[in-house]
Every structure is written in structure tokens, then in C-alpha cells.
Amino acid sequence: MTESSTTDAAASTELESRYGAPRRSVSAKSQRWMILGALVLAFGAIVYFTLGNAVGQLTHNDVGYTITSDTEASVDFEVSKDQDATVQCMIHVLDNSYAVVGARVVTIGPHEGSSPGDRSEYYRTDLRTESRGVTGVVDSCWQLE
Structure with missing residues (x-):
């Protein structure tokens, strides 16, 4: 191991102990599922409020x-x-x-x-x-x- 990689590792360890470990990014597949789930929930809300307003309204x-x-x-x-x-x-x-x-x-x-x-x-x-x-x-x- 070289001296610069040791210094980088020590700096990284010091930053992690001070600020916490860096966040991992969400995978593209997970992002697609979250977007699809949000769209399904939004569609369900639209249907609920549309039908809910029609029932009982004069x-x-x-x-x-x-x-x-x-x-x-x-x-x-x-x-x-x-x-x-x-x-x-x-x-x-x-x-x-x-x-x-x-x-x-x-x-x-x-x-x-x-x-x-x-x-x-x-x-x-x-x-x-x-x-x-x-x-x-x-x-x-x-x-x-």
C-alpha cells in the first residue's frame, strides 16, 4: 500500500467518523418502482375524489x-x-x-x-x-x- 492511499483512507475514516458514512444512491430499478407506485397512488386518489364528490351531490x-x-x-x-x-x-x-x-x-x-x-x-x-x-x-x- 502506498503512502497516498493510506492518507486517503485515514482522511476518509476521519470524515466518516465526523459526518457519517456517505449515502448510497438508489438503484435505477428502485427509482422506477417508486415512480410507478406514486403514479398508482395518484390515480387512486383521483378516482376516489371524483367518485366521492359525485355520490350524495345534488x-x-x-x-x-x-x-x-x-x-x-x-x-x-x-x-x-x-x-x-x-x-x-x-x-x-x-x-x-x-x-x-x-x-x-x-x-x-x-x-x-x-x-x-x-x-x-x-x-x-x-x-x-x-x-x-x-x-x-x-x-x-x-x-x-
Whole structure:
């Protein structure tokens, strides 16, 4: 053994005793498995939060309306809810100054279906109005206990 290698070994031993042994790097194969595991966990989290938010959530969308006469209108709308839930929706017909000229509470009971695609259904309701309306909207929906 030469003197420089002995000096290097002594310096290395001294550094190890002071700062600890140098870290070993993670192998490329281990890095690939860690990345794959992180991707699987991220995908699982996305699926969990997407499905978790859909279950139990009540949403409504205006689809269309028809002003039949000065005293009648109909409103088409979509409601997404759990199949076994009963909800009520407030439907409004508005005039050109956004005043409510017709209103009705619609009760929507449980319906058939078991897949997540069966959560949404379309409805049409007819309303009597005080004067000619220009639009029909779903104001709000709520779940009955």
C-alpha cells in the first residue's frame, strides 16, 4: 500500500467518523418502482375524489323553456341526485325585468337505476304565470330528509 492511499483512507475514516458514512444512491430499478407506485397512488386518489364528490351531490341545470301564452309556460331541466333520494326544486318564470311572474315547487322522488350514469334525469314542468314570461329557470333544489 502506498503512502497516498493510506492518507486517503485515514482522511476518509476521519470524515466518516465526523459526518457519517456517505449515502448510497438508489438503484435505477428502485427509482422506477417508486415512480410507478406514486403514479398508482395518484390515480387512486383521483378516482376516489371524483367518485366521492359525485355520490350524495345534488345538482340541477336549466335545459330549456317554452312560453306557451301570456299565462302559461313550461320549463325543462335536469336534476342529478342519488337514485333513492327525494328532492324538491323551485322553478321560476321571469319577465324581461327579471321579476318572477310564475313559480312552482316540484317534488322529484326516487327513481330506478344503479350506475352513476343513472343519477341524472330530465324533467318538464308546466307553470301558470301572472303575465307573459320571457325565460324559465330552476332557482334551487334541495334534498328532503
